Amino acid sequence: MATGRAEDSQNRSSRVKSTGAAFFIEESRKAKAAIAAGRFRSGMAHIIEVKDLCKTFETKDGTVEALKDISLDIDEGDVYGIIGMSGAGKSTLVRCLNYLEKPTSGEVCVEGRKLSELSDRELRSMRSSIGMIFQGFNLLMQRSVIDNVCFPLEILGRSRTEALQKARELLATVDLSSKEKSYPAQLSGGQKQRVAIARALASDPKILLCDEATSALDPQTTQSILTLLRRINHEMGITIVIITHQMSVVREICNNVAIIEDGRLVEQGAVLDIFTHPRSRAARRLIVEGKDPDEWNGETEDKPEAGQAESWNGAARQKDILKEARKIRIVFTKNSSFEPVIANLILQFGTPVNILRVDTRDVGGTAVGDMILGLPDDEKLQESMVEYLKNRGLEVEEADGNVER
Amino acid sequence: MWNAEVTAMIFKGIWETIEMSLFSTLFGYAIGLPVGVLCAVTDKGGIHPNAPLYRVLDFIINILRSIPFLILLILLIPFTKMLVGVSYGTKGTIVPLVISAAPFIARMVESSIKEVDHGVIEAAQSMGASNWTIIRKVLLGEARVSLIVGVTIVFATVLGYSAMAGVVGGGGLGDIAIRYGYYRYQADIMIVCVVLLVVLTQLFQAAGMRLANRIDRRRA
Numbered sequence: 049m050a051t052g053r054a055e056d057s058q059n060r061s062s063r064v065k066s067t068g069a070a071f072f073i074e075e076s077r078k079a080k081a082a083i084a085a086g087r088f089r090s091g092m093a094h095i096i097e098v099k100d101l102c103k104t105f106e107t108k109d110g111t112v113e114a115l116k117d118i119s120l121d122i123d124e125g126d127v128y129g130i131i132g133m134s135g136a137g138k139s140t141l142v143r144c145l146n147y148l149e150k151p152t153s154g155e156v157c158v159e160g161r162k163l164s165e166l167s168d169r170e171l172r173s174m175r176s177s178i179g180m181i182f183q184g185f186n187l188l189m190q191r192s193v194i195d196n197v198c199f200p201l202e203i204l205g206r207s208r209t210e211a212l213q214k215a216r217e218l219l220a221t222v223d224l225s226s227k228e229k230s231y232p233a234q235l236s237g238g239q240k241q242r243v244a245i246a247r248a249l250a251s252d253p254k255i256l257l258c259d260e261a262t263s264a265l266d267p268q269t270t271q272s273i274l275t276l277l278r279r280i281n282h283e284m285g286i287t288i289v290i291i292t293h294q295m296s297v298v299r300e301i302c303n304n305v306a307i308i309e310d311g312r313l314v315e316q317g318a319v320l321d322i323f324t325h326p327r328s329r330a331a332r333r334l335i336v337e338g339k340d341p342d343e344w345n346g347e348t349e350d351k352p353e354a355g356q357a358e359s360w361n362g363a364a365r366q367k368d369i370l371k372e373a374r375k376i377r378i379v380f381t382k383n384s385s386f387e388p389v390i391a392n393l394i395l396q397f398g399t400p401v402n403i404l405r406v407d408t409r410d411v412g413g414t415a416v417g418d419m420i421l422g423l424p425d426d427e428k429l430q431e432s433m434v435e436y437l438k439n440r441g442l443e444v445e446e447a448d449g450n451v452e453r
Numbered sequence: 454m455w456n457a458e459v460t461a462m463i464f465k466g467i468w469e470t471i472e473m474s475l476f477s478t479l480f481g482y483a484i485g486l487p488v489g490v491l492c493a494v495t496d497k498g499g500i501h502p503n504a505p506l507y508r509v510l511d512f513i514i515n516i517l518r519s520i521p522f523l524i525l526l527i528l529l530i531p532f533t534k535m536l537v538g539v540s541y542g543t544k545g546t547i548v549p550l551v552i553s554a555a556p557f558i559a560r561m562v563e564s565s566i567k568e569v570d571h572g573v574i575e576a577a578q579s580m581g582a583s584n585w586t587i588i589r590k591v592l593l594g595e596a597r598v599s600l601i602v603g604v605t606i607v608f609a610t611v612l613g614y615s616a617m618a619g620v621v622g623g624g625g626l627g628d629i630a631i632r633y634g635y636y637r638y639q640a641d642i643m644i645v646c647v648v649l650l651v652v653l654t655q656l657f658q659a660a661g662m663r664l665a666n667r668i669d670r671r672r673a
Contacts, residue, residue: 146579176581186576189671190595200580202590231670244576251580 093160095255095287096122096145101154103140114140116311118154122304124254127281127288129298129319131334132308141308142259142291146178147171159254176204179248179286183260185240187232193243194219194228200251211250218246222276238269245276249284256280258290262297274300295334299323299411307331323411324379324443335418336377336447374430375404377447378437380417389440390421397433399424420447459642462629467649469543470625473615477547478608481554488514488555489562490588496567500574500584510559517556522614525553526621546615546623554611561607565599566592598669605661609654616650626650 103115114137122128132138143149144156147163156163158174166174187196194215201211219225222242232240241261248256258277262270278301281288290302298305298319306316307330315328326332380389394400402422409416423430437444492510495503520528526549530540533548569592577591593600616627626646634643 148575148578172581172583174581175579178579180576180579182572182576184570184572186570186572188573188591188595189570190597190668191670199577199590203577203580203582203586233671247580257579 093124094121094157095124095126095159096289097155097157098141098145099155099157101141101144101156102152103137103144103149104152114311115144115151118308118311118313120306120313120316122287122289124287125281125285126304127278127290127302129290129292129302129305130308131292131295131298131305132330133293136308137311138291138293138308139259142257142289145255145257145289146175146180176200176251177253178255178257179251179253180257180259181241181244181248181261183263185232185237185244185264187240187243187247189232191231192228193224193230193232193235196232196243197246197250200247204251214250215246218249219243221249221280222246236269237265238272241265241269241273242276245273245280249280249286253286255287255289258288258292260291260293263293270297271300277301299409307334320411320416323409323416324381325445336420374423374427375447376421376423376434376437377445378417378419378421379443380419381443387440389437389442390419393433393436396436397429399426399429401433455641463626463642463645463649466624466626466629466646467653470612470615470627470650470653473543473546473550473618473623473625474608474612477550477554477611477615478604480547480551481558481607481611482604484551484555485558486562489559490566490592492559492563493566493592494584494588496563498571500578500587514556514559517552518560520553522549522553522617523620525549526618530621541622541624543624545621546618546625550611550614550618553614554607557610558603558607561603562600565596565603568599569595598665598671601661601665601668605658605665608657608661612650612654612657626653 098118098120101115101118102113105112105114118141130138130141140149144151145158147156151164158178161174163171163174188199191199194212197215197218198208198211201214206214216225216228219228222245224239224242224246227235227239227243232243235243244261245256256277261277262273265273274297277288277290280286281301288301290297292298302319304317305319305322307314307322307328309328309330315322315326315331322331323335326335390401390403401424403419404422405418405420407418409418423433434444488510492507492514493499494501495507495510497504497507499507517525526546529549529552533540533545536548537544539545573595574587574591577587582591615623615625616630617623619625619628619631622628626649630643630646630650633639634646
């Protein structure tokens, strides 16, 4: 087995354990999420609606179709992830949500208003109700932290005293009160992103767009920023749209996710659903292979190119093993992890099964186990085993040698 | 030959040089700053692209910048007379200096503003800022260090040009240097004038750079 993969899953498992320690917090969070989910189903209006969105760019080398027929709805109060590899068009998509990029065709509605029908002035006032943060933070380097947070309020024409008061409150929210008089150049990446978040919140937006907001940060800082975003979502009820190329970010805080590949929306739905039943090739690569989109390059084919690094051989060998017998993927959720299912399965049938991969991941605060089993050759036995597992309430699906469909 | 009269003349020359350079830089910026901003804003990739307008401005700036100052000085004599009444002296020199400095300033301003990180402009747009607000608070604000360095360079250049105006009786240290050093072969007076010009340039350059460094917040 590729050792890299094993290490990776170990890391994940240990992180899940630590999440488990905060059980009560997680429980109350889930309860809130359930309430929120109920609210969506009762026909609450979508805060963002995107319909048949297309965007093409004219370049020297001809026309580039960045987005093709994207339609998606985002509910109020949701944390919605948009994941795809770089160049997939997700940054263009998020810029269409506040019309920093005007779509070539299609419609974007925010709070029921078509952005294409707004005048310049109306569009600007709409934008001030949509906060945005960026991968590169984009702070004003010549302004102090507090003046950066005051900036959107200056644009809105608020008085200096009012702006200062609001800015101080927000700096307290993001835990940076002590840095009020500092300048961005004196702050760490995580601190800069906190200032950017405070600034984005200054105009009391209903929506916060995050364009690769954690991509420039180390894992620990990413965690703290995600925790902050989650808090903002819960405490202020702000709808958050997260653009990312990291599946871990989506798993961590998103309720719903859209997967973008080559400018097309290939799959969307609740994160937990997509995690247990990935349908598209892109989703299966994200979840079954555990690869972030930036690792997809050159791996669409079964055989790696000649002359690849040693680790490739490891991966290829693993794939060979995976091809040997019939394989199934089982997903354990909280309800199914009490019983030692696999041990019982082996005892029941008196035949060993091959555990090809095991992984435990945190999906929106729920620990979810993910296992690929190689079954014995006997087809009858295979069927009974699948039946047995299904009867234990497990999600079972085929995991063919090549994980694409 | 060094008497009170010469000393007084040199002091007057220093003052005239400073006066010409200061006013020319000031009026030059009155024209060059808005034009430079307009160039940066209307160019491809600016916040309000307008290709025809940019091409016209770009063309005018290039034309004016390619005319040598000495020629411009003479070409502009009728215009200068019409505008300020005389074509010589400090007043008569400021007019061609401004005309010559303005396109140069516009280019300096344009390049300073184009240095501003596009992401910051995008952030301001995402907050609903109008182009006018972006120009005032983001472009000029974030480019201020580069703009001040620009002023320093422009001032030193204008100071040098003002000395050239001595050819047409423009006044100032350059005028004295040409009249005494060149026409009357009094090299000592010329050398004193040149040294004073060097000292003036150095002083303003150092002051400008100090100011620029002091207001720069980009360093930790």
